[in-house]
Amino acid sequence: MKLEDLILVSVDDHIIEPPDLFANHIPTKWLDRAPKLVYNPKSKVQAWSWEGGASFAPFLNAVVTLPKEEWGFDPSTLHEIRPAAYDVDLRVRDMDANGILSSMCFPSFPGFSGYFFARAEDKDLAYACLQAYNDWHIDEWCGRHPGRFIPLALPAIWDPELAAQEARRVARKGVTAIAFSEDPPAMGSPSIHSGEWDPFFAACADEGLTVAIHIGSAFSGDNPPFYGKDAPVDVNVTMPCWNSLSCAAHLLTSKVLLKFPDLRIALSEGGTSWIPGFLDRMERHYENQKWTGWDLGKLTPTELFRQHFLACFICDPSGLLLRDRIGIDNIACEVDYPHSDCTWPESPEEIWRHFELAQCSDAEIAKISHENALKWLRFDPFQSIPREQATVGALRDIAKDVDLRTRSKAEYQSDYEQQHGAIA
């Protein structure tokens, strides 16, 4: 196989939401009260605001093509960032330029499991806005370019029964993935051990929805990552990468997977390199510590893990080296566009280098690059796009004029103002 023949599906990218997202999807009675992207001329910052408060991170780390010296936690306005972050037609062009066939996109201002919507006191309003968000995501963001986006719904994270209801609703619209929190108690919700989430997990298992748990999905303005008041920012930026480990430990040792043997979980941006040691540890613990009462019947912890978890990585050469200890059917790849960790526009080159380092076979490459993602997420892009048009080489061929250059925030803002007038 050659790099040009790769078919790449990214199971983790991010939408930066455009200002008009609620306009076409929320019942008129709620429209005035829906979140709005508001510019504060004093602080020169935009934020999504409503009666539930302001968003924590509307443009979370959307720094793709900004010069590295302008990176940081967050740009301040939508106009300082690459328009493909929020414009789906441009996004598809950027996917073409990077050879990406299909992408699953997580939200930004709502938080990775929709916590923003939980913060309105009026829960009818909250649910109306959540539904509007999901409908916009499904019908507009994903609907405009068939085969290119794997729809990912948000749950009603404040209410397990309502989350189940929304899961069943979006499933009827053809959605096959729904987000969830890596740590519900950190958001003031019941834990996965409480049994209270069972209606939601039941709905996901019944309806064939993969539960996508992104690192940082328990973070919000109320619950920022915290590793000590004087810890370097490097600790705060790197440590959440291992949140999936603790999340997987909770799920694996819980009753949830035994109650719902069809439940599928994607550990989004969780990486893979920790998994071989995690499984070694869980096997040894299960074998040794019978007194705890953990009983998987005929399964081993590794078998249970492989039945339920899709491990997802942006860049994880050590994980690829030990792919046989993870499960060759349990690994998918990510781009993380437009965040600072994204590999755009050279995702194919980077993953190819790691495939070569790990001496992956063509069959293994096919599984990791797209087959596992499509199987776990029950998504078939080839209904819309013939295979020969789906490769890195074919997609890049139609995107030769995409501008890949680094541009400063000021340049993006100037472009925007020329097109749309001054920001207000």
Place this chain on the structure above:
Amino acid sequence: MKLEDLILVSVDDHIIEPPDLFANHIPTKWLDRAPKLVYNPKSKVQAWSWEGGASFAPFLNAVVTLPKEEWGFDPSTLHEIRPAAYDVDLRVRDMDANGILSSMCFPSFPGFSGYFFARAEDKDLAYACLQAYNDWHIDEWCGRHPGRFIPLALPAIWDPELAAQEARRVARKGVTAIAFSEDPPAMGSPSIHSGEWDPFFAACADEGLTVAIHIGSAFSGDNPPFYGKDAPVDVNVTMPCWNSLSCAAHLLTSKVLLKFPDLRIALSEGGTSWIPGFLDRMERHYENQKWTGWDLGKLTPTELFRQHFLACFICDPSGLLLRDRIGIDNIACEVDYPHSDCTWPESPEEIWRHFELAQCSDAEIAKISHENALKWLRFDPFQSIPREQATVGALRDIAKDVDLRTRSKAEYQSDYEQQHGAIA
């Protein structure tokens, strides 16, 4: 090389403290106020008690040779456990039976970084007891069998200046390792970033003391491991295994290692399998996120890690497979006697199996089995014990009569009462 020719040094075992430990080492004026191992006839539990309160876990998980159905967090009295847990002469016999040349032993009732002593209001008393503990450990536990025990001192964890003073004192007695906490703020102490611990780190670097940071070294009765009120005990038992990851992230991104280039740190019971992915991540972060200001000069994060950290594992086949991505000079092995995770009496067989799985060369086996440990901990057992008497085969030859059988708590207690009379 054959299994019998291995030389094995364990850099992590545990002492269960005998009742008379303070008797010979504390000034007479403090003797009455020193901690005492007290039996409560009502609860039938022994605990170390003094004016600072009672110990959290005096026999922490000391279950070696107990039948698995009697395992659990803790036996209740010293008499329910294998005497080699607290009797150093018997301990050496158990080391012989397991082919272990030398062992570094962490404390039990004081906590792995000596937090127990911090809890007395009278800090003169606290320091007197800490010194007595260290002197007992150095002179009695380690002193009776030259070459068999690598002395490990405890710091005055409540006071960085005093911790530095104690480090310099024990260094003069020939000690080359001192414990420290994986998370000082969790114990109410300043963080490593505050600069307040610099006098302690300076003393360790100057005096050639390796700082041994054991997983769980921030836990105590006041600060138990906590992963949610309804989490399975399996989560609480397994998750602390990755505490070293966060501890290493803090140290690696701190100013500490740059200020003290000679400082050596052992990540005790931290395992190794997370390290390749951790280093991949830190390299990528360092390369990408220049805005954070993390500046290692001419070093890379991996080079800095390899200069400062000894990674220590009990059982970690995935780590051995990627030893070249960790650093072949940075890995040492552990037995964890007498805890439930210990591999006694088959440590040589287990590690040999993993050496074979990873196809380690003889030179790599020599480094991991003992050379790295002895170099990092500056310990030379061969001054006392000739090499030909130091191998697994030679040690096991002199321990053929050691009783390896499983025995119940009741049997141990009955043996004890026959020898010493009823417990009081």
